[in-house]
Amino acid sequence: MKLNKDDKPYRQSNQSFPLVTAKQNCTDFNSLLDYLKNHQHELKSILRNHGAVVIRGYEVKTPEQFQQVGFSIFPNLQNQYPGGAPRHKVAEYVWTASGVPSYLSIAGHTELSYSPSDKPAYILFFSPQVATSGGETPVIDMKSVVLDLPKHLQHKFSHTHLVTKFYWVSTQKKLFDVRLWQWPWFRDVKSWKAVFNTQDKGLVETKCLDTGRQTEWLTNDNLIVSCSMPAISSHPITSETIWTGWIPRFHIWGVCINAWFVAKYQRKFRNWLVFFILFLITFGQICLEKLIPNNRKYRVLDVAFEDGSDLSFWDVYHIVKSYWQNTELFSWQEGDIIILDNYRIGHGRLPFTGERKVYTAFA
Secondary structure, three states, rough: OOOEEEEEEEEEHHHHOOOEEOOOOOOOOOOOOOHHHHOOHHHHHHHHOEEEEEEEEEOOOOHHHHHHHHHHHHOOOOOOOOOOOOOOOOOOEEEEEEOOOOOEEEEEEEOOOOOOOOOOOOOEEEEEEOEEOOOEEEEHHHHHHHHOOHHHHHHHOOOOOOEEEEEOOOOEEEOOOHEEEEEOOEEEEEHHHHHHOOHHHHHHHHHHHOOEEEEOOOOHOOOOEEEEEEEEEEEEOOOEEEOOOOOHHHEEEOOHHHHHHHHHHHOOOOHHHHHHHHHHHHHHHHHHHHHHHOOOHHHOEEHHHHHOOOOOHHHHHHHOOOOOOOOEEEEEOEEEEEEEOOOOOOEEEEOOEOOEEEEEEEO
């Protein structure tokens, strides 16, 4: 969807999502399982044609029930999550959504875009408890994102890869990095032992090598893991040209830029305050890195082009802007399940108030 300059940088209408709704007197959980069993072909066709489907109105209340729904559509649900997002396992094949504080947003992305060999084909979300306000899930058309980028960036990203980097410590601890900010200070960074579920460095190296990632061991057994990823590629089924869903959080300015767009949309004092704090922390972190040689190596996340050159502030700004221009905001209702084609459709999260629970699964 293209927007004129006077249009808002999003669409907010659940009606444009393909919607499976419960019929009267058929809202119980078993009715949903029966429906899914008898409409497999129809659901897969919807996902292939639209990239998203919403299931609404059924009595789905627990992560275990959500897991059953997932299995009824995708027998190959994953029971391991190889990413670095702050998640907690609540069932054998179900995790919490990223545990980012409610006053922060999660920028648009596709799941595990930074590790192409680990990237799931589909991602499922379920919410048994919705926020008092906010908390919408941006649903992003990655085909349109490519078309909305400036021509010079389309050309640049078509001819080079990005290299993303994680810095993981050997023992969980706090680090000064804008990506870890959590009022009033910074949260702990995950240790590589927790991420890979092992203390065996050789096994970590093998796992990374098998998924196309490179390892660099630092002093005190800290670890940098890097991976090359295309920014533009073809959809594995439809062959459409798509943006692969790189998350701006990897760039030092990414969370700040996304916070700017969030503040412009929600227009609340809290959002402008968060943006201002993120700006100050980002600026301070950059100044500190200039004062201390090689300190950039210890960024929790980082990204560069494969030739070693940096993405500029404006490169990231245009990417985030394109995400927002091709976003439709999904407003949750209690018990909703949304399924996304993780190649064609990106997702994120807006800040919210109140209690909110969202669970996720991968196929």
